[in-house]
Amino acid sequence: MEEKFDCIIVGGGIAGLSAALMLAKADVRFLLIERGEFCGAKNVSGGVLWGTDLSRLVPNYWKEDGGYERYVNHRRLTFMDEQSAFSLDFKSSHFDVPPYGGVTVLRARFDDWLAGKVQEAIDASAAADESLVATDILVEEILKEGGRVIGIRAGDERFYADCVILAEGVNNLLTRQIGLHESYVPADHVAVGVKEVIRFDRSVLEDRFQLGERSGLTNEFVGFASGGVEGGGFLYTNIDSISIGLVLGMTDLREKKHKPYDILNAFKAHPALTSMLRGGETLEYSAHVVSVGDLRGMPREIYADGVMVAGEAAGLLLNAGKAIQGMDYAMRSGILAAETVVAAKAKGDFSEDILKNYRTALENSYVLKDMRAFQDAVHLLHNPQMFGPVPNLICDFGRQFFSIGNDPTPKAGRMVRTAIKRHSSYWDLVKLGVKAARVL
């Protein structure tokens, strides 16, 4: 038997690195394996990291240069038709206070920075010589003995541990390999995200989007943005760039027969966007599958004898209309998995009975509580009314309401009725409204 660790973590994304940071602080001996050239090299997100768990992992993170791009103090939800954009806009200095409730990130930078924090924690731990982060290595197989996970294989090398944390991301091949998830996951439970990072001079960016030195805007788009396909658009401000992109329901995209990058081009050419994007230079184009937060698409279990699954590999993600939460779920699940390892090590017992506590902790946390509470909202967002008729009628009303002419002006109620008649029906909207009031 070769060298044995307390824990092997597969994947140096947010779930894996968060787990690693907790383990290092608890002097646990672990091996984190990342297949990219560095942690973050394979990772894509929109992306906003919501919540404040980051400050638990890296106290005072905001005092450092690295890591995040901008904290979010300005949020906007925009309904779009072909020519118009009708926005709900909220900005508040309440959001200016560290540790901040959300930060924008670019994953190749952020994950690399977080990996640096893991290394610092390893160096300071009692297990400094026995823990490591190894990059450029692909884990091909989970090793089992008598039904229990005992380690991993990468090429000809085998590494053993008391337990393995799978934090391999949404395309969770290893989770499937050990039978915790279906070997074929149908398109219904995932979406595809496409994105460009567009650079501006920092002063241009800050003036154009009314940003402070480190404050930022998040803008989500519903309607025309997704070209009639289930989904929506996003625009997030980074330090000297924006991340702009789409999340498109995989099944609906298949049925509508559109190319994701063609829809992205049309979105970028919308009149409300062209003035935002003027003079920008695209630095990178990226794409990634993202799960949609439907519990029916989750792995059948997220732990087994000697193994736990964290982050998006466990299907932990929620888009209930207010925000896309995935990275914060990854962080919390990584933390909880690590706490379970620490407790298991203290007991000297890594059996299924003990690792079940990970599931319990996740059920008791906001992650699975919110995912369960907002399942109906997830389903509501599949309602075709949300992508065409609703944004169209909102923009129609806006156009009537904000048009000032030289004819007698109808009352707003009448404008609403006109807009509804043109784009939907009272009955459909009442049904939708009742649902929305119940689930959101």
Added chain:
Amino acid sequence: MKKLTIAARLGLVNYRNQGRSRAAAHIEVDTGICNDACPHKCTTYMCPANCYTLDEMEQVHFQFEDCIECGTCLYACDQGAVSWHYPDPERGRGVNWSLG
């Protein structure tokens, strides 16, 4: 801003082992299934990196070199034609994001 073609977009992507003449394929596609059995050939429009293309005879072709490992075809193909793996860091292709 000028509209970007997919070729221009992919030109902005850094790939692993770009100098290598014959990288090992990490995705294998049985295009026989695409061409003989598939009712939609959806990967030819859904793939964000345009790795799946149709020729003038409406036949599906696949190349892995431009793949950005997003995973779309792993779910989009419901015909069992796609055998999907992560690229080998040393011998394979695949992305190396600068920003992500």
